[in-house]
Amino acid sequence: MKRTIVEVLLALALIGAGVFGWLSWKQAQTAKGQVTALQAASEEAAKAVSASKAATAAAEEQAAALEEQLGPLQNKVKELDAIKGAMSSGTTLADLEAAYKTQKSLSAERQVGLGALRMLTKGGDDPAALEAFRTALQLTDLGSRKNTMCAAQTALAAAGEKVTVMSECLPQAAHGAPDAHAKDDKGAKPDAHGKPDAHAKDDKAGKPDAHGKPDAHGKDDKHAKPGDKKGADAHAAPHWSYAGDMGPDRWGKEFPTCAKGKSQSPLDIVGPFVKARTSLSAEYKEGPLKILNNGHTIQVNVPPGSKLRVDARPYDLLQFHFHRPSEEKIEGKPMSMVAHFVHKGADGKLVVLGVLLKEGNENPGIKTLWANMPLEEGPEVSPEGVKFNPGSLLPREFDFFSYEGSLTTPPCTEGVTFFILKTTVNVAAAQVTQFPFKINARPVQARNGRDITMN
Numbered sequence: 001m002k003r004t005i006v007e008v009l010l011a012l013a014l015i016g017a018g019v020f021g022w023l024s025w026k027q028a029q030t031a032k033g034q035v036t037a038l039q040a041a042s043e044e045a046a047k048a049v050s051a052s053k054a055a056t057a058a059a060e061e062q063a064a065a066l067e068e069q070l071g072p073l074q075n076k077v078k079e080l081d082a083i084k085g086a087m088s089s090g091t092t093l094a095d096l097e098a099a100y101k102t103q104k105s106l107s108a109e110r111q112v113g114l115g116a117l118r119m120l121t122k123g124g125d126d127p128a129a130l131e132a133f134r135t136a137l138q139l140t141d142l143g144s145r146k147n148t149m150c151a152a153q154t155a156l157a158a159a160g161e162k163v164t165v166m167s168e169c170l171p172q173a174a175h176g177a178p179d180a181h182a183k184d185d186k187g188a189k190p191d192a193h194g195k196p197d198a199h200a201k202d203d204k205a206g207k208p209d210a211h212g213k214p215d216a217h218g219k220d221d222k223h224a225k226p227g228d229k230k231g232a233d234a235h236a237a238p239h240w241s242y243a244g245d246m247g248p249d250r251w252g253k254e255f256p257t258c259a260k261g262k263s264q265s266p267l268d269i270v271g272p273f274v275k276a277r278t279s280l281s282a283e284y285k286e287g288p289l290k291i292l293n294n295g296h297t298i299q300v301n302v303p304p305g306s307k308l309r310v311d312a313r314p315y316d317l318l319q320f321h322f323h324r325p326s327e328e329k330i331e332g333k334p335m336s337m338v339a340h341f342v343h344k345g346a347d348g349k350l351v352v353l354g355v356l357l358k359e360g361n362e363n364p365g366i367k368t369l370w371a372n373m374p375l376e377e378g379p380e381v382s383p384e385g386v387k388f389n390p391g392s393l394l395p396r397e398f399d400f401f402s403y404e405g406s407l408t409t410p411p412c413t414e415g416v417t418f419f420i421l422k423t424t425v426n427v428a429a430a431q432v433t434q435f436p437f438k439i440n441a442r443p444v445q446a447r448n449g450r451d452i453t454m455n
């Protein structure tokens, strides 16, 4: 009996020991887990601390670098203020204007320089400064004068003008192959239409057409859907047309020169005439046809190599385009159409040769053009294998009337010499009808005492 009790006690003790042992083991396991968790947490904390230390160090470094840059920047601001101060008296501008006064026309670079000086002297709203930038844009082309063009566009945009800055001009833009782009860009050539925003239409960034302009028939064109306009940027170009709210008598609202200019084109060619002492000849060459519908006319962009010589001085043919009826009148009468051949001299001077088209036989050159022209507004097209010689549209006789005028479309920039050939060329009535613009001619403008010469 005694032994049994001892065995039972022993058994109980063993069970107790077992339970105690199990409990102790269990506790130990929990603690171990807690320690592991704590260790992990502290590692995380350590990492976070070191990361934030690194961030702090980087921020401090940046702050130091910025501080270093601030000094020179402040100096630049001071310099600029000093320059502005010196110019605000207007002396520098007056000197420059006096120097330029003797020159008949200024190059694009000089126009930009003059515009910049005017802005610095007279402030951002100076209309003459804006006009200078617009003129510069008119004179520039993307291929050779991209920087000047960018300067003028950026300046106008900065002044709050409605002008589209080409993507190439924006700081983040890739500067690859501007020449290749120029070839594709129907706006790459300054035209007698002189749209400051011509380039925006081909913008690779896919900006909607900023024009939203009605076509020659007065209907809104397809590129001006409301949906398109939503995305248009703040620098969208003002639109203009040949009829209605934005017709020629309203162009002056957006383009002051159109209303205030004293040497505007076109003119009614009426005597008395002054004897011309100028000689004129054209050396146009065949090249691949590049044709476009820009919403205002059908235009053919001409590859380099075709020239007009005025007293042996060469002017490169950039493009030609058509108006219906002719913009020029001869003794009050317009012709069915006119072709305007737009040339530019080395100094940026524009010369327009006008060839009047009179209803008669079919014109084979125009047949080729009309067969390839886009009927809707859009980018330049180069139909495979089609060649064209602009000389095929010229008459044999080269007698002319000449006068000093302007672009016949906004911005109506002046300083453009016109030669209107006396000899007309034929165009069939059906060919006139096929031209997709029913009326795209600016009315004749006041002569204001200008000479019209004749040879």
Ligand SMILES: [Zn+2]
Pocket: 192, 193, 321, 322, 323, 340, 408
């Ligand atoms: Zn024209």
